[in-house]
Amino acid sequence: MNPLGAAGFPFLGLLFGLYGAAALTSYWLRVQGRWVSAAGAGSAALLALWFWSLDLSRPIWLLPTGSSIDLEAPLQFAGYAIQLKTSNAPIVALCQLIAAAALLLNLQQSRPTPFPAQVWTLLGGYTALALFTAAPVPTILVVPILLSMLVAAAAALHSEPGALAGSLAGPLRSLLPPLLAAPFFLVGGWWIEQIPLDPQNLALTQTAGTLLGLGLLLLLAPFPLHGSWAATSESAPPAATFLTSLFYQLAVLHLVAQAVNAYPFVVRQTYWPLWMGILGLLTAAWGGLAALGTLQTGRLWGYAALHDWGLIIFALSTPGLRSWTAVLFLFILRIISMATTAVGLNAIQQQAGTLTMWPLRSIGLRMPWNSAALLLGGLGLAGFPLTAGFAGHWAALQTLAQIDWRPSMAIVVASAGVVAGFIRLARLLFAMQEARLTAREGALSIGLAVTLLLLVLTAALAPQLLSPLITRTLAAFS
Amino acid sequence: MPASPFALLGNLLANSAGILLLWLLAASSVLVWSWRWAVASTVTLLLVTSSLLAALHSPLTVVTASQWLAALLAGLLLWQAGSFSSTSPPPAGNWLIRLCGLGFLLGAWRAFSPSISLPLLTQAETDLLCWIGLCGLVLLSLSNAPVQTGSGLLLLTTPLQSLAALLAPASGVAVLVGMVQILLALACAGLALAQQIRTAPAQPPKLSFPAMQHPAHGWRLSHLPAEAPPSARRRSPLVPTAGQPPAPPGPHPAPQKDQQP
Incomplete structure (x- = not known):
């Protein structure tokens, strides 16, 4: 990691250091499951409250020791960057709130479990996804691939001791939507790159919009791609189902917002309203x-x-x-x-x-x-x-x-x-x-x-x- | 510039016979119902498509090398999980039914001819990638076993792997796809091992059930599912205990006096 252009120590370094320390401590103290869960829930809730009240108009904190912390300093690696902004801070706070609720649910679990450590690890992953702001290609093209990695990592939660015997189809099937969606985003991104070469050509925007729209639709996992959620809620511990489904859905909703705002033709030049209307209705029905x-x-x-x-x-x-x-x-x-x-x-x-x-x-x-x-x-x-x-x-x-x-x-x-x-x-x-x-x-x-x-x-x-x-x-x- | 060793292998298969061989190999991962064959054919397909791409489109050698590394590591993880797992995947029909299913799929593909064309790829390559992806989906739909599902998911990443190397060559997306493949294999391997320890509830239940028929639906305790509390099974007169013949269905017999404490 190489903080560039920072006016002090990058705040995100501290945040992810805190997540890592919390995950390690929770794992070491997993025998004291209830205490670890209670402390974790309290910490995550406090972090969420603090993120809500964060004032990014004053991004530099001066410490009494003379050093400073830069709230908006990005963390960069190989052209990829994460950065705290006004636009993504509420998503991070919501993620922390969901993690706090999941840790609170784990208070009912009396046996030693690595669940709290897994919650902190997943929270770190989804926080990084929410803060993801720069890449060598448009960021929304990479997000489905990162989402696939997080969904795969979340599968570990489903082998918890609290899980019921039965099929493991749910957690495995949950890997399907992001994997199916990722090629649509890559090809859609290629078409987006062609638009400046011929800005008057509506076929380019229509093709790109259709591909991105289909990719988003697959990520939203409406009927008939919903199968993994019902199967997961049948066999996985309720706290794991709660955590993984809400993290995933929040990330997808954020991605939809980013795509629709960055590329308005996804909605305007495609059948988006029809797809969402019909598939949303079918899913609810x-x-x-x-x-x-x-x-x-x-x-x-x-x-x-x-x-x-x-x-x-x-x-x-x-x-x-x-x-x-x-x-x-x-x-x-x-x-x-x-x-x-x-x-x-x-x-x-x-x-x-x-x-x-x-x-x-x-x-x-x-x-x-x-x-x-x-x-x-x-x-x-x-x-x-x-x-x-x-x-x-x-x-x-x-x-x-x-x-x-x-x-x-x-x-x-x-x-x-x-x-x-x-x-x-x-x-x-x-x-x-x-x-x-x-x-x-x-x-x-x-x-x-x-x-x-x-x-x-x-x-x-x-x-x-x-x-x-x-x-x-x-x-x-x- | 001399061709990379990956491209040399790709050149061997960059002809009609080679492409046909890859089509058959993808189909065989569905037809031959064995986790060993599924994992082996999946890894071979991932390596060969990567080499084919290196021969035809000359992506960066480091990208192809990372694809090989990811495919080999993912295959190794799945193979290890399959070796440790004692349960074999349940059969999904016989090979003839699976062949009919694949034939139907191929027929439908030809009949509807969706004319998918991917940027920078020839039609033969596009068709091959779509076919491999479809075989992955069929494998996923036929099995719940984690190792075979892992193979299906890895087959599904083949188009993504090729597209990432071609459409975003110097962005590191291909490396990210490799990381996805390794994590997928790790998740499936973890679940394969977890499946073996999930056969019984870890905590004894605290419910006691009467030996009775359910009034509304006519369920009987002899039809308890696997996760039903052992106490319920013990108390049911319809479920035999070790060394005893099964009791006839009917009302619970009164306990013998000499068995009372």
């Missing part, structure tokens, strides 16, 4: 339909999340300030809903040893708080009233209904499938049974569930509290 039929609680969570993701893809069909606001609102509420569901799933999986539905009969009577977290978080992904997702879903649907009411109605119908799936689960969880169950929820588990339930209720009753967060994040997307 399939999520609802599959949630209605699944017999596995993890899969139910996965399909509910898929339904929610379909709505986000649908909202991307007309990129603009309004739709990006809706997308970010949906995504932040998605983080809350998924974390709440994951808390419930984690606790129930640890007590029952399975997430198959029928053995969970009556477990809600013994574990009411975690069952409530599971149900309310899952219903939030369908936009059920009085849950976190309600405000986001209805705001997005109203915005979309102004253009055409029929797709919005179809999404509402599909969300009924998710709601029906969770109602069936609720009937099973709280059914009476003669046999005595020995499962019980610990104080830590109850504390986590209650905290997240309060967060869900706050987001449901006062969603306007999230406005500053969305406004700040919007700077990275528009």
